[in-house]
Amino acid sequence: MPRAGLDPAAVVAAGAALADEVGLANLTMGSLAERVGVRAPSLYKHVGGQEDLNRRIAVLALNEVADAVGGAVQGCAGRDALAAAARAFRAFVLEHPGRYAATIGQEPSDPEDPLAVAGRRLLDAFMAVLWGYEIDPADVDHALRMLRSLCHGFATLQVANGFQWSADIDESFEWLIAFADRGLRAL
Amino acid sequence: MPRAGLDPAAVVAAGAALADEVGLANLTMGSLAERVGVRAPSLYKHVGGQEDLNRRIAVLALNEVADAVGGAVQGCAGRDALAAAARAFRAFVLEHPGRYAATIGQEPSDPEDPLAVAGRRLLDAFMAVLWGYEIDPADVDHALRMLRSLCHGFATLQVANGFQWSADIDESFEWLIAFADRGLRAL
């Protein structure tokens, strides 16, 4: 029996990719095992189980989305930065719905939990957007939560097909960016 | 064997209550059956299965949250209506996290699907908030999506413990209401 050459990172990456394809709810140990070319029990040599796998996918996704948002913000400021960050975030969620879904409902145990670290990285990326606005330090946390709620809410609703009716969704998103920009500049 | 006197509505209501208590992911046919005093297979006389149960819980939740938001808005306008609607929405999600979670990822098949009808009721309730503002008809759909994204995003992030750090969450929510109000008045 030839070795498959797996390691935890490879299993998690394959799991994330599969979740994006078939939906997180349809990611089973069996299908993932088949994907990576082993039998299901072998996966347990690399990850602790489904819950652990889910958690690791969440960490991967948070780091990736933090990279995407952080990278998009580079070299921009103000409204440009806001627009770049928001678009990068939404694009990530639309392209990787499965792995992003894995982040929902995960609670970090302690502040050193990789999940907490990754979450902080994403917040830092959004924080960089706020630097481009003149915001009272007392408002920064609230503004950050507002931005995160807007982006998360919009993207997850869209992925879930929560926007039924007519108006163009991309247009709504651009409108929403403009709305947030005006509000932040007015602070 | 005495009849339990069940019907679909009773099963769905019990399922929603149990989901709120133990989390949607831990709602099993077995635990629900025990809760209502029958064996698991008997539930299939009332609902089509787990997927159908989930869907019906989602419809119930959407109708309830629409009632809550719609009721809260009664007799208010402008900022008061916005605040009442947003608070009612968040309060519902925090009190009924399980049944609200059931709404996520449900796609209505056709416009007559009860799910679509319930979704429209919720939108109508939010729409009532917008009437209190002077909004260009071309912006209404976008504003509606913005409001829904904000409320949904904030509430789901809070339920999932997605807000880690210091600042007070209730305070952030009030800040967010004020932010949205200023933005809507400026349109």
Added chain:
DNA sequence: CAATCCAGGCTAATGAGATTAGCTTTCGGC
């Protein structure tokens, strides 16, 4: 170079949960 060890695979078995099949019993309407 050979003995050893262990990481990484495997098969088999267990156990939870959803679902189906088919039987039985209650209950409303005649």
Added chain:
DNA sequence: GCCGAAAGCTAATCTCATTAGCCTGGATTG
């Protein structure tokens, strides 16, 4: 009081996750 449908039940099946325990290839070491 009789009948049929509705509402329960038990038993059986299927899919998955997970555990136990075996096996081996290839690096490590003497």
